[in-house]
Amino acid sequence: MSSFAFTESIRVGQIGVGRWGRNVLRNLAASESAEVVAVADPLDPALAQASRIAPTARTARSATVVLEDESIEAVVVATETPLHVELAAAALEAGKHVFVEKPLAQTTSQAERLVRLAQERDRRLMVGHLLRYHPAFQHVEQLVKDGVLGEIQYLYSVRANLGVVRSQENAFDSLAPHDLAIARSLLGDAVAVTATGRAILQTGIEDVVFATVEYHGGAIAHLHASWLDPHKVRRTTVVGDVQMAVIDDQEPSEKVRVYDRGVDPSEARFGDVAGALAVRSGDIAVPQIPAAEPLRVEVEEFLSAIREHRAPLTDGVDGLEVVRVLEAARQSLAERRRVEIER
Incomplete structure (x- = not known):
């Protein structure tokens, strides 16, 4: 498991820049607490949009660019729901903090797996319950x-x-x-x-x-x-x-x-x-x-929870109960x- 000494800004990678994902990216890019390092999406138009929002971030079609970058401390998963578990689990196993758009998973067993991984690796797991x-x-x-x-x-x-x-x-x-x-x-x-x-x-x-x-x-x-x-x-x-x-x-x-x-x-x-x-x-x-x-408040809560080593307001357990x-x-x-x- 990777161990991070946090820099002045938390280094973040995002997977998925669709209709809602680009709103998340916009708020991440505007935050003084985050540095968007890499963005992944299989569609070229989405990556072009990401480059306009976060011009200093690397872009790639494959999520491995985000998951395998050891300098990235936190990962945002903003893909279609069926991909949430696979990507969030891979990020947690790589020792990264994870923000997952709602819902956390499709089944209770999947959500329980993510909560367990976050607890075992002492990483923050947050769900995008925006309201x-x-x-x-x-x-x-x-x-x-x-x-x-x-x-x-x-x-x-x-x-x-x-x-x-x-x-x-x-x-x-x-x-x-x-x-x-x-x-x-x-x-x-x-x-x-x-x-x-x-x-x-x-x-x-x-x-x-x-x-x-x-x-x-x-x-x-x-x-x-x-x-x-x-x-x-x-x-x-x-x-x-x-x-x-x-x-x-x-x-x-x-x-x-x-x-x-x-x-x-x-x-x-x-x-x-x-x-x-x-x-x-x-x-x-x-x-x-x-x-x-x-969304700005939600993004800042994720970053603050990482920095303060505490559970976010809408943590993995909250996501699990909704699932x-x-x-x-x-x-x-x-x-x-x-x-x-x-x-």
């Missing part, structure tokens, strides 16, 4: 942590759009990891999944999925993921027993609204129907959310039943 670095979601996470919303009863999310249609994973695998990562941060680990969906455009690949995920303590999350929808929707609603919050990433400015609304079962008003519960409808607060690019739910959802879709998550 955990979004200022709007971070604000609501803090509200939950501070008890402002009370005990969380349930949440639901809609992540729908027309495209991008993928051929190697269904809409839930592609879109839901973001919302599952948020649900885990608010509700803990999942215990069961019930999913239903339809494969409309391609046989065996669901274009729309509705899933209900159960958590320890009784809370639930209902997730709607679709790439075959007339509207682009990116909305999450969190319902507590004191207040409720809605995060709408499509809103240009007012991305978070906090509703002072709820039901008081101990309070009945004069003239109410016998047994009726009193509904409280208070103010709606629109907090000011600081402007920050989530557990994804795998259980696929089983539920195939068998049309509720699937418990085993650990």
